[in-house]
Amino acid sequence: MTNPAGRFGIHGGQYIPETLMNAVNELEEAYNHYKNDPEFNRELTELFNEYANRPSLLYYAKKMTEDLGGAKIYLKREDLNHTGAHKVNNVLGQALLAKKMGKTRLIAETGAGQHGVATATAAALFGMECVVFMGEEDTIRQALNVYRMRLLGAEVIPVKTGTRTLKDAVSEAMREWTTRIDDTHYCLGSVMGPHPFPTIVRDFQAVISKEIKEQILEKEGRLPDAVLACVGGGSNAIGSFYHFIEDKDVKLIGCEAAGRGIDTFETAATVNTGKLGIFHGMKSYFCQDEDGQIAPVYSISAGLDYPGVGPEHANLHDIGRAQYVPVTDEEAVQAFEYLSKMEGIIPAIESAHAVAYARKLAPTMSRDQIIVITISGRGDKDCAAIARYRGEDIHE
Amino acid sequence: MSKIASAFAEGKAFIPFITCGDPDLATTAAAVREAVKNGADLIELGIPFSDPTAEGPVIQGANIRALSGGIKTKDVFDLVRELRKDVTIPLVFMTYANVVFSYGSEKFIKTCSEIGIDGLIIPDIPYEEKEEFQPFCDKYDVDLISMVAPTSEERVAMIAKEAKGFIYIVSSLGVTGMRSSFSSDLDAVVAKIREVTDVPCAIGFGISNPEQAKKMAAVADGVIVGSAVVKILEEKGVDAPSSVGAFIKEMKDACRG
Numbered sequence: 001m002t003n004p005a006g007r008f009g010i011h012g013g014q015y016i017p018e019t020l021m022n023a024v025n026e027l028e029e030a031y032n033h034y035k036n037d038p039e040f041n042r043e044l045t046e047l048f049n050e051y052a053n054r055p056s057l058l059y060y061a062k063k064m065t066e067d068l069g070g071a072k073i074y075l076k077r078e079d080l081n082h083t084g085a086h087k088v089n090n091v092l093g094q095a096l097l098a099k100k101m102g103k104t105r106l107i108a109e110t111g112a113g114q115h116g117v118a119t120a121t122a123a124a125l126f127g128m129e130c131v132v133f134m135g136e137e138d139t140i141r142q143a144l145n146v147y148r149m150r151l152l153g154a155e156v157i158p159v160k161t162g163t164r165t166l167k168d169a170v171s172e173a174m175r176e177w178t179t180r181i182d183d184t185h186y187c188l189g190s191v192m193g194p195h196p197f198p199t200i201v202r203d204f205q206a207v208i209s210k211e212i213k214e215q216i217l218e219k220e221g222r223l224p225d226a227v228l229a230c231v232g233g234g235s236n237a238i239g240s241f242y243h244f245i246e247d248k249d250v251k252l253i254g255c256e257a258a259g260r261g262i263d264t265f266e267t268a269a270t271v272n273t274g275k276l277g278i279f280h281g282m283k284s285y286f287c288q289d290e291d292g293q294i295a296p297v298y299s300i301s302a303g304l305d306y307p308g309v310g311p312e313h314a315n316l317h318d319i320g321r322a323q324y325v326p327v328t329d330e331e332a333v334q335a336f337e338y339l340s341k342m343e344g345i346i347p348a349i350e351s352a353h354a355v356a357y358a359r360k361l362a363p364t365m366s367r368d369q370i371i372v373i374t375i376s377g378r379g380d381k382d383c384a385a386i387a388r389y390r391g392e393d394i395h396e
Numbered sequence: 397m398s399k400i401a402s403a404f405a406e407g408k409a410f411i412p413f414i415t416c417g418d419p420d421l422a423t424t425a426a427a428v429r430e431a432v433k434n435g436a437d438l439i440e441l442g443i444p445f446s447d448p449t450a451e452g453p454v455i456q457g458a459n460i461r462a463l464s465g466g467i468k469t470k471d472v473f474d475l476v477r478e479l480r481k482d483v484t485i486p487l488v489f490m491t492y493a494n495v496v497f498s499y500g501s502e503k504f505i506k507t508c509s510e511i512g513i514d515g516l517i518i519p520d521i522p523y524e525e526k527e528e529f530q531p532f533c534d535k536y537d538v539d540l541i542s543m544v545a546p547t548s549e550e551r552v553a554m555i556a557k558e559a560k561g562f563i564y565i566v567s568s569l570g571v572t573g574m575r576s577s578f579s580s581d582l583d584a585v586v587a588k589i590r591e592v593t594d595v596p597c598a599i600g601f602g603i604s605n606p607e608q609a610k611k612m613a614a615v616a617d618g619v620i621v622g623s624a625v626v627k628i629l630e631e632k633g634v635d636a637p638s639s640v641g642a643f644i645k646e647m648k649d650a651c652r653g
Contacts, residue, residue: 018544018555291495
């Protein structure tokens with residue numbers, strides 16, 4: 001007899017060591033209880049509104065719309081959240097849940113550092129201990145975020161195994177969790193890993209599409225024609241898509257990091273180049289070789305530099321409900337510069353992948369159509385790296 | 397009856413783990429033969445995986461060295477074919493779900509059966525996900541080994557009832573690797589297993605010296621040692637096999653009590 005829990009089509013599941021099974025079962029049980037608990041939801045809404053600056057703006061990008069000469073463009077400003085990215089939505093939810101479960105210590109993985117910063121922030125707010133695992137390569141690319149986490153009281157452990165990036169940070173956080181379960185909650189940062197994480201993270205991020213829907217109906221009196229978001233593991237994308245999944249006329253478009261191109265090995269575009277596999281607790285699509293060895297992926301964006309994709313995205317791809325398009329480093333950097341100059345908004349390099357695709361898509365659409373792009377985070381953290389990409393060496 | 401049972405037929409079983417291809421396949425073959433000569437009752441052969449999430453630093457290192465040497469899954473199958481010319485004790489593979497899945501689960505397990513692999517240990521396949529491989533294991537008569545952890549508690553009986561070959565008891569929390577203390581409840585775990593099955597139990601994770609082996613052999617039917625064996629291969633490379641043999645003799649003697 002098997003447990004069909006946590007499946008999205010054929011994807012998902014709980015492919016984890018036996019040592020962790022009771023921990024994820026306990027988490028599922030607690031979540032199923034608290035998600036319908038009015039007091040829990042009241043506290044979470046208060047945190048969202050009073051601490052994290054929700055609801056985030058839905059901003060009409062007038063200049064960009066006029067410049068591209070096609071669909072009307074709205075930006076969902078998750079970059080304006082406290083800590084500067086959508087990550088805080090999930091972290092406040094999980095930290096509150098962990099606290100209710102009696103946990104006193106949060107551990108997390110981080111790529112770009114945004115999830116690590118958000119977790120360190122929540123730990124500081126709730127008075128919890130916090131340890132963040134970050135690939136050594138990423139601690140160099142995102143030194144400022146390492147400092148922010150330490151300032152917030154977290155311990156940052158540089159991970160020196162494998163490719164020293166996000167996937168290795170996830171592996172190391174999972175290893176740490178098997179070592180210390182009783183007082184520790186693993187605050188996973190994306191819609192990935194074993195059930196119930198893809199569902200829990202999705203539910204906490206779904207506030208993004210809930211707000212988009214209310215805001216666009218108020219501003220335009222109708223639903224958008226397309227919603228665009230960048231996809232690494234896929235948490236801001238699933239959050240942006242979720243309340244539109246049943247609205248079949250709304251196109252859902254995930255923008256993957258193609259790195260130097262999907263015809264090269266230096267890519268992180270999982271849906272476009274990966275194949276079905278089992279890793280990090282889930283069945284989904286992964287970049288891997290013919291022997292199932294996980295591929296060393298590449299993207300200029302540390303936050304999208306992951307060889308897998310969340311199981312719900314894998315299923316939305318299978319059933320044709322969402323489309324996943326590759327965006328190269330060069331296109332993303334151009335979009336990073338474009339949005340800065342055009343709207344005075346510096347997006348995270350991750351979010352710039354979605355902006356880049358919108359620049360191609362909008363001109364092909366008519367002026368009475370509407371695109372919403374989720375700006376998942378702010379780009380301050382990326383300025384030094386983008387300057388380097390353009391051949392300018394600046395010191396922070 | 398499972399061929400694996402023969403490993404437990406004459407007293408406490410000693411089960412070493414070796415990562416295939418670390419530092420090369422010829423050394424793996426020599427180390428396996430030394431292990432057999434010195435009293436190993438069953439051997440776990442690790443097929444390297446790029447991201448072994450249940451392993452500590454020692455076995456992670458072995459995986460990376462083996463993959464850097466260009467080891468492919470089919471090379472490991474060839475190694476087993478070569479070993480089976482003279483090695484008769486039970487052999488099991490230890491690897492991760494994606495290695496099996498990406499090869500084609502049925503094709504992988506059918507090949508195991510053809511080349512003389514008696515069981516599969518896949519640490520990222522818990523009870524809830526075993527249907528991924530169990531039907532093929534049943535079809536080709538390869539035992540899918542069940543693992544029980546100190547955190548399993550009320551899950552022990554459920555897991556043990558359907559266990560085949562042997563039950564792998566994880567000694568303590570955490571990943572593989574040498575350690576100084578073990579879960580204090582191992583007796584109770586074995587007792588819970590005994591209530592529902594006669595399938596033999598072996599304890600692994602962190603056991604690295606004869607004293608620990610003796611203590612664990614007193615609790616269960618067998619003792620599994622991975623990192624301490626792999627450490628010898630890491631330190632001595634192609635010259636490791638005779639040292640591996642000497643270590644296994646010492647550990648097997650300790651298990652005899």
